Amino acid sequence: DAGITQSPRYKITETGRQVTLMCHQTWSHSYMFWYRQDLGHGLRLIYYSAAADITDKGEVPDGYVVSRSKTENFPLTLESATRSQTSVYFCASLGLSNTGELFFGEGSRLTVL
Amino acid sequence: GQQVMQIPQYQHVQEGEDFTTYCNSSTTLSNIQWYKQRPGGHPVFLIQLVKSGEVKKQKRLTFQFGEAKKNSSLHITATQTTDVGTYFCAGYSGAGSYQLTFGKGTKLSVIP
Numbered sequence: 001d002a003g004i005t006q007s008p009r010y011k012i013t014e015t016g017r018q019v020t021l022m023c024h025q026t027w028s029h030s031y032m033f034w035y036r037q038d039l040g041h042g043l044r045l046i047y048y049s050a051a052a053d054i055t056d057k058g059e060v061p062d063g064y065v066v067s068r069s070k071t072e073n074f075p076l077t078l079e080s081a082t083r084s085q086t087s088v089y090f091c092a093s094l095g096l097s098n099t100g101e102l103f104f105g106e107g108s109r110l111t112v113l
Numbered sequence: 114g115q116q117v118m119q120i121p122q123y124q125h126v127q128e129g130e131d132f133t134t135y136c137n138s139s140t141t142l143s144n145i146q147w148y149k150q151r152p153g154g155h156p157v158f159l160i161q162l163v164k165s166g167e168v169k170k171q172k173r174l175t176f177q178f179g180e181a182k183k184n185s186s187l188h189i190t191a192t193q194t195t196d197v198g199t200y201f202c203a204g205y206s207g208a209g210s211y212q213l214t215f216g217k218g219t220k221l222s223v224i225p
Contacts, residue, residue, distance in 0.1 A: 042201065058212060090156070
């Protein structure tokens with residue numbers, strides 16, 4: 001089915017390990033985003049990408065790395081996971097209509113022990 | 114940086130009662146969006162408001178954008194159990210900006 005998919009949906013890892021969260025969209029949307037959602041903080045932008053090979057920092061980029069070699073994929077890597085990175089991560093893409101609608105993936109729940 | 118504040122954080126209502134959540138930005142917004150997130154789900158777009166003073170309705174939901182384009186509200190008339198979830202407002206700070214800043218959301222519980 002077309003849409004935006006994230007994997008894995010659930011991940012448990014240990015402090016210091018590298019973790020990559022995958023995001024794939026089939027709409028050929030130019031803009032893609034990574035948000036993290038924590039209780040009491042709402043949704044905070046980590047990184048975003050305007051197109052392949054173009055990425056930029058959001059509000060909370062420290063400890064994260066992104067890449068965008070292809071339009072449809074936007075992986076998020078935690079190079080050395082910390083407990084404070086325990087969160088639910090949402091990938092989103094920006095629709096082509098003039099509504100400015102963001103389409104979100106189902107989310108990836110990450111627990112860092 | 115831009116801040117978007119939303120109140121209340123939580124709201125419990127009896128089914129059939131009305132509900133309102135308010136959103137205020139520290140800066141003028143080019144537009145404002147509203148999203149709904151069901152428990153365990155992901156945010157889903159509801160609407161975008163662009164014009165100063167704009168009012169839009171979707172069935173029992175009424176959305177307003179302030180005259181100064183710094184505040185907005187979502188009002189639900191006669192809540193139903195299907196309205197349960199967290200409602201977020203989000204704004205773009207300026208033309209050409211693609212960084213959408215979200216409020217912390219209002220979690221709505223509806224008591225049957």
